[in-house]
Structures are given as structure tokens and as C-alpha cells.
Amino acid sequence: MSDLLNRYGGLLTAIFILLTAFWLLMLVILPNIYLFENSFRPYLPVNEMGGPKDVYSLNNYLTFFKSPIHMNVFVWTIIYSSLVTLICFIIAYPLAYYMSKIAPDRIIPTLFLLLFVPLWVSEVLRSFAWFIILALKGPLNSTLLGLGIIEAPVRWIMGFRGVVIGLVYTYVLFMLFPIYNAIQSLDTNQIEAAEDLGSPWWRTHLRVILPHSKPGIASGAVMVFMLSAGSILVPTLLASTTSRWFTEIIQQWMFESQDWNTGSAYAFLLLILCTVFVSVVMRVFRVKLSDIAK
Amino acid sequence: MRKSNFLFHLYMVLFLIYMILPLVVMGGAAFNDSRFPSIYPWVGWTDRWFIELWKDTRMWVAFRNTILVALAVVAISIPIGTAAAILINSIAGSTRTVLYSLMVAPILTPGAVIGISTLLFWNTLNVPAGLHLSVLGQVSFIAAFVMLLVLARLQSFDRGLEEAALDLGASHAQVLRRILLPHLYPAIGAGAAIGFFQSIENFNVTLFTRGTYDTLTVYVFSKVRTGITPTINALALILIAVTLFCAIAYEVRRRAVARRG
Numbered sequence: 001m002s003d004l005l006n007r008y009g010g011l012l013t014a015i016f017i018l019l020t021a022f023w024l025l026m027l028v029i030l031p032n033i034y035l036f037e038n039s040f041r042p043y044l045p046v047n048e049m050g051g052p053k054d055v056y057s058l059n060n061y062l063t064f065f066k067s068p069i070h071m072n073v074f075v076w077t078i079i080y081s082s083l084v085t086l087i088c089f090i091i092a093y094p095l096a097y098y099m100s101k102i103a104p105d106r107i108i109p110t111l112f113l114l115l116f117v118p119l120w121v122s123e124v125l126r127s128f129a130w131f132i133i134l135a136l137k138g139p140l141n142s143t144l145l146g147l148g149i150i151e152a153p154v155r156w157i158m159g160f161r162g163v164v165i166g167l168v169y170t171y172v173l174f175m176l177f178p179i180y181n182a183i184q185s186l187d188t189n190q191i192e193a194a195e196d197l198g199s200p201w202w203r204t205h206l207r208v209i210l211p212h213s214k215p216g217i218a219s220g221a222v223m224v225f226m227l228s229a230g231s232i233l234v235p236t237l238l239a240s241t242t243s244r245w246f247t248e249i250i251q252q253w254m255f256e257s258q259d260w261n262t263g264s265a266y267a268f269l270l271l272i273l274c275t276v277f278v279s280v281v282m283r284v285f286r287v288k289l290s291d292i293a294k
Numbered sequence: 295m296r297k298s299n300f301l302f303h304l305y306m307v308l309f310l311i312y313m314i315l316p317l318v319v320m321g322g323a324a325f326n327d328s329r330f331p332s333i334y335p336w337v338g339w340t341d342r343w344f345i346e347l348w349k350d351t352r353m354w355v356a357f358r359n360t361i362l363v364a365l366a367v368v369a370i371s372i373p374i375g376t377a378a379a380i381l382i383n384s385i386a387g388s389t390r391t392v393l394y395s396l397m398v399a400p401i402l403t404p405g406a407v408i409g410i411s412t413l414l415f416w417n418t419l420n421v422p423a424g425l426h427l428s429v430l431g432q433v434s435f436i437a438a439f440v441m442l443l444v445l446a447r448l449q450s451f452d453r454g455l456e457e458a459a460l461d462l463g464a465s466h467a468q469v470l471r472r473i474l475l476p477h478l479y480p481a482i483g484a485g486a487a488i489g490f491f492q493s494i495e496n497f498n499v500t501l502f503t504r505g506t507y508d509t510l511t512v513y514v515f516s517k518v519r520t521g522i523t524p525t526i527n528a529l530a531l532i533l534i535a536v537t538l539f540c541a542i543a544y545e546v547r548r549r550a551v552a553r554r555g
Contacts, residue, residue, distance in 0.1 A: 003384050004380075004381070004384045006460075007456050007460070007466070007469060008466045008469065008470055009465075009466030009467075011466070012466055012467065012470060015377065016377040016378075016380055016381045017377075017381065019373055019374045019377035019378070020374070020377055020378040020381050022374070023374045023378060023397075023433070023434070023437050024393075024396050024397070026430075027400075027412070027430055027431075027433060027434035027437075028396060028399065028400055028434055029396065030415055031408075031411035031412050031414065031415035031416075031434075032411050034411060034414045034415040034418060035407070035410060035411035035414055035415075038414050091309070094302070094305060095305070095306060095309055098302045098303075098305065098306055099306075102299055102302050103306070109545060109548070109549075111306070111310075113541050113542070113545050114310055114313070114314065115310075115313065116541050117314070117317070117534070117537055117538055117541055118313045118314065118317060120491055120495070120537045120540075120541070121317060121495075121530075121533065121534055121537055122494070122495035122497070122510075122511055122514075122533070123495060123497060123511075124495075124497055124511045124514045124515050124518070125317075125320065125514065125530045125533065125534075126316070126317075128320065128514070128518055128526065128530065129316035129317060129319060129320035129530075130316060131518070132319060132320060132323060132331055132332055132333075133316055133319055135332065137332070137334075138332060138334070139319055139332065139333055139334045142334045169312075169313075169316065173313075201298075222402060223402075226402055226403075226404055227404075229404065230404025230405055230406055230407070230498065231498075232405075232406060232497065232498055232501065233497055233515065236515075236519070237518060247404075247406050250406055250410070251406075251501075254410065254502060260410075260413075260414060263410060264410055264411075264414060267406060267407045267410045267411070268407075270404055270406065270407055271403060271404070271407045274402065274403065274404060278402055289394070289395055289398060290394065290398075292398075292402075
């Protein structure tokens with residue numbers, strides 16, 4: 001701190017601290033405290049706020065634990081977000097390895113250029129694209145019918161299928177880039193040494209490359225899981241009648257019931273879920289928060 | 295080894311097709327003269343969806359709002375993120391760990407949670423929902439991206455330069471403006487670009503904080519939900535073209551710099 005004063009003087013240091021304090025207090029800490037506080041208060045008409053009925057209780061959380069439907073949706077959201085995370089890893093790992101160790105250096109910038117375009121196209125449009133493709137009379141069914149692979153149109157948007165397809169497409173790049181960065185920092189000599197010593201390719205991956213890419217995998221898993229569980233667009237556009245996502249219930253409380261208190265309790269549950277996931281990943285992969293957020 | 299490399303090349307190509315083909319399908323449907331957006335069956339070429347889009351005043355309002363929000367987000371996030379990076383770079387120990395965790399937490403928080411907490415907090419301060427709250431909600435996590443980029447750049451900074459400048463009689467403001475900031479400009483520029491794009495495509499935070507205002511993502515979302523027409527595809531095609539143009543411009547410039555350097 002004294003170092004800052006020496007270099008930039010009192011005024012600038014004060015400005016740095018004020019800006020940071022505004023961010024952390026007004027935009028991060030206090031809003032979350034209010035979310036927490038509100039989740040314990042009842043939903044009341046304006047004139048009864050602060051009145052005798054305005055007391056803290058666990059009622060909003062009990063609403064959740066007393067509703068089998070809501071708990072069911074919560075559990076399915078966790079299961080399918082984990083599945084999406086796993087699929088993204090399986091798709092992305094060979095690609096990350098290819099891009100960092102096999103692909104010739106001169107094509108890398110072009111590859112990145114091609115991958116950045118879908119990354120920067122907004123999520124709503126990416127799920128909309130699949131909404132068109134997966135339609136019953138859409139291009140996917142007509143292509144497969146035309147090729148004679150299927151005999152009748154497949155109802156793609158059924159159960160959680162549409163949601164999983166959409167989420168994997170939307171978030172797979174958030175898995176690819178961190179793993180690529182991690183493998184990139186591995187000395188190729190280590191791979192060659194393993195091969196020279198007679199290690200089959202799968203053992204080289206298992207013992208050398210995978211352990212080295214752990215921080216990248218952790219980072220990718222956290223991002224994909226958090227984005228999937230918190231996604232609003234993909235489940236709304238690609239869900240069927242039988243697949244509901246937890247964010248849709250939060251939306252119902254906030255917009256249809258206008259009950260912000262129960263809504264904040266549900267949002268807080270989502271926050272807890274993501275926090276637990278981050279801590280589990282940090283524990284399992286033995287990485288620090290600074291490895292994940294890069 | 296040859297053969298497995300071939301399989302890897304093939305896999306990469308398939309992945310690129312998987313990433314890009316849906317966008318082509320969506321863009322292509324913008325030219326199809328069918329009321330429901332699709333490329334099959336192909337009814338015939340038309341440009342009427344572009345004309346309808348052009349005439350849609352609600353789209354123009356949403357477009358203007360999106361740009362205004364994005365500019366505001368960048369204007370607030372850059373000073374905050376840079377200041378936070380300089381601050382955290384000068385402290386060590388457990389204070390640093392706590393501050394760092396607080397700073398990156400918004401990146402790992404679902405957008406819906408950020409949106410709802412921002413709405414509740416400012417509502418208690420009697421600030422109603424609206425685009426200004428969307429800006430604040432987005433800043434809370436976009437400032438974190440800027441902080442991370444600037445912090446990474448600070449690692450390669452030679453602090454001796456600042457000491458030399460101070461010894462030679464430079465004022466504190468001069469040290470910041472002439473020595474430190476020029477070194478950080480690449481990171482700040484990248485932060486501004488990322489922040490701008492992140493803000494434009496943000497949906498989750500905006501949905502809860504926007505009040506009754508539209509941004510482009512919200513506009514597209516509500517169109518898709520209530521009666522879709524291929525005007526959305528026309529808009530999508532334009533946005534993809536703009537993205538592609540920016541990406542190519544960036545790449546061309548990068549190659550030019552690389553050749554010179």
C-alpha cells in the first residue's frame with residue numbers, strides 16, 4: 001500500500017481505492033447481501049412492508065423444499081448441466097490437444113478467427129439457429145430423410161434432448177479455450193520423452209498431458225456448468241413440455257408472480273449450487289481460484 | 295502417427311463445420327420467401343425480411359439502447375478494472391486472496407443472480423429498474439474481465455521505469471499517464487473490445503434489470519417467443535456479418551503488426 005503512495009501519490013491512490021470500493025461494495029457485496037436478506041422476508045403489498053408481518057422466516061426456502069416439482073427441476077438441472085459439461089469436455093479435449101500440439105503453427109490464427117465468430121454471435125441467435133435446425137420439418141430431418149438414414153421425421157426437441165444439444169453447441173468453446181491454453185504451456189519434449197520411453201499414446205495422455213491440463217479442465221468445467229445451469233435462453237427456446245429448467249422457475253417468481261422475495265430465495269439456491277460446484281472442482285482438481293479465473 | 299494426424303485434421307474440420315453450419319443455415323433463411331424461418335423447403339429468393347426489419351421502429355430503439363448500454367459499460371468498467379488491477383498488484387498475503395476472490399466471483403456467478411441482486415439492492419435505494427441498472431449489473435462482471443487482463447499485463451511491467459521517472463522529477467500523474475498507462479494500453483484496448491461485445495450479447499443480467507426497455511437480445515428473444523418471422527434471421531445475418539468483419543479487420547491488423555515487428 002505504501003508502495004502505491006510512493007509511486008502515484010495520495011490523490012491517485014485514493015481514486016484507485018474509491019473505484020475498487022465502489023465496484024466491490026455497491027455492485028458485488030451489498031447486492032448479494034440484499035439478495036440474501038430479502039430471501040428471508042415475506043412477500044407483502046407495499047403498505048404492509050415494515051409492518052408487523054414483515055419478519056424474517058424460512059418460508060421462502062420451505063416453499064422450495066415443500067414443492068416436489070421444484071426440487072425435481074432443480075435436480076434435473078444439475079444432472080443435465082453436468083452431462084453437458086462432460087460432453088463438452090469429451091468434444092473439446094482432443095481439439096485442444098490438436099490445436100496446441102499437432103496443427104501447424106501457420107493455421108492457428110485462421111482457426112481462432114473461425115472459432116471466434118460463433119463465440120461472438122450472441123447466445124440468443126445461437127440457440128435460435130438450432131431452433132430452426134431441429135424443427136420437425138427443419139433442415140436436419142429433411143437431410144436425414146433425403147439420405148435415407150431415417151424413415152420418419154424425428155422429434156428432436158423432446159425431453160431434454162433439445163436443451164442438451166443447444167447448451168453443448170453454445171458453451172463448448174468455453175471448454176476448448178482454457179484446455180488449449182493449459183496444454184499450450186506443456187513442453188512438447190515431455191510428450192516425446194514419454195513416447196521414446198515406450199509409453200502408448202493413451203498412457204501419455206493419462207499420465208502426462210491430462211494432469212498438465214488440469215487447471216484448464218477445471219476452468220472449462222466451472223464455466224460450462226455455471227453457464228448451463230444459469231442459462232435462460234437455451235431452455236426457453238429448445239425445451240419441450242417435459243423439460244423445465246431451474247431458471248424458468250426463478251423467472252416465474254420474478255415476472256409472473258411478481259414475488260421477488262421467493263424469487264431471491266430461488267436465485268440464492270442457484271448461487272449456492274454454483275459455489276458448491278466451484279469448490280468441489282477446486283478440491284478434486286487441486287487448483288486455486290486464480291487458476292480457474294484466467 | 296501419420297494416420298492419426300489425418301484423423302485429427304478430419305475431426306477439426308468436422309468441428310468447424312459443426313460450429314459454423316448452424317449460423318449459415320440461420321443466415322440463409324433470411325433470404326427464403328417463407329413465413330416461417332427455414333431453408334427447407336426453399337420458396338424463393340426475397341429481400342423483404344430485410345426491408346421489414348429496416349421499417350421496424352422497435353428494433354431501432356432496441357439497437358440504440360444496446361449501443362448506449364455497451365458504451366456506458368465500457369466507460370465505467372475500464373477505469374474500475376484498471377484501478378482494481380493496479381491496487382491488487384501492490385498488495386500481498388491474505389488481503390490479496392480475499393480481494394481477488396471477491397473480484398473474480400462475479401465471473402463465476404450466474405447472470406440471473408447478478409440481475410436479481412442488482413435489481414433488489416438498487417430498488418431498496420429507490421432506484422427503479424431500467425437500462426441504468428442493466429449497466430451497473432453488467433459492469434459488476436465485465437470490470438472483472440478488465441481487471442484480469444490488466445493484471446496479466448502488469449506482470450510484464452518493469453517497475454524500475456516508474457522509479458527512474460520519479461527520481462528524474464516526474465509528478466505522480468505523469469508517472470501514471472506517461473509510464474504505466476502506455477504499457478497497459480494493449481490490455482485496456484482488449485478489455486474495451488471484450489467488454490463491448492459482452493455487453494451487446496448479454497441477456498441474463500439485462501432481462502431482470504431492464505424494466506420496460508428493450509435491448510437487441512431482449513428484442514430477439516421476445517420476437518422468437520411471440521410469432522417469429524424471418525426478420526430475426528435478417529438481423530442475425532447482419533450481426534454475423536459485422537462480427538466477421540471485426541474479426542477479419544483485427545486479424546489483418548495483427549498480421550500487419552507482426553510483419554512490421
